[in-house]
Amino acid sequence: MPELPEVETVKRGIEPYCLGKKVQSVHIYHPRLRWPIPPFLPEILKNKEIKGLWRRGKYLIFQFEHGALLLHLGMSGILRVLTANHPLQKHDHFELRMDECYLRLNDTRRFGAVLWTDKAVEIHPLIVDLGPEPLLEAFNADYLFQKTRKRLTPIKTYLMNAKVVVGVGNIYANEALFDARIHPLTPAGHISFSQCEQLVQAVKTILTQAILSGGSTIRSFANSEGKPGYFAQTLRVYGRKDQPCKQCKTPLKEIRLQGRSTVFCITCQAEV
């Protein structure tokens, strides 16, 4: 479920239930995720207060006084806030219990992660090399222009590289490139400055709107109906192969880039 807007939505959804709360117990039901869930979590988190909760890229970070819990949802992770007693389901991996409710992580494909660090989060190996947050000023046309020079990797692949900018996954990379009218195969270094401006703006706009529409799902997280997704979302290219471009009616084309579905309009996103 994760692209940045979904993770941000989860973060906002769980925040009222976590922030300032004391962990009552931790349960590891199925430790095998991308990396094993550290077995010592139950003992070191018991009775500790969640002092902070934030997002970096697609990582959720639970800050404690003596360290931080890093959580990634991978491809299929779902984090629910539960209050009543819910029977354990297939692929439930991890649970953080507070006094009034608990968080339960379900992850079918096990690409997600639950990790612990007792050092500053910013220097954690998975965090330290991450690029800027797409919604902050640090991600701007100057940065992108500079960064892409001499790079021949297709711009779409480049945009999805977390070392360049975090949080732009396959769906929104497709959408942003359509918005900026840039062909996904364009070598990154061939993008003009003005195209960088458009692309940066497109990324910001699309992610912001997705977060806004994702906001309406917060209740479902809280209630556990948890249907995370892209419903309220009007995707213009992703998943619309062969359907008419909303701009010019040309049937959209799909190709594979790095094994990922890449959909675009050959008219609106003409090759350079």
Add this chain to the structure above:
DNA sequence: CGAACGACCTGCAGGC
């Protein structure tokens, strides 16, 4: 150093 690619998993849809 950058770039390409395989690897990690399960479940589902579609073709035969």
Add this chain to the structure above:
DNA sequence: TGCCTGCAGGTCGTTC
């Protein structure tokens, strides 16, 4: 009905 293939919103580690 069942088997097979390919595909799914991610990203790390290895190799070149």
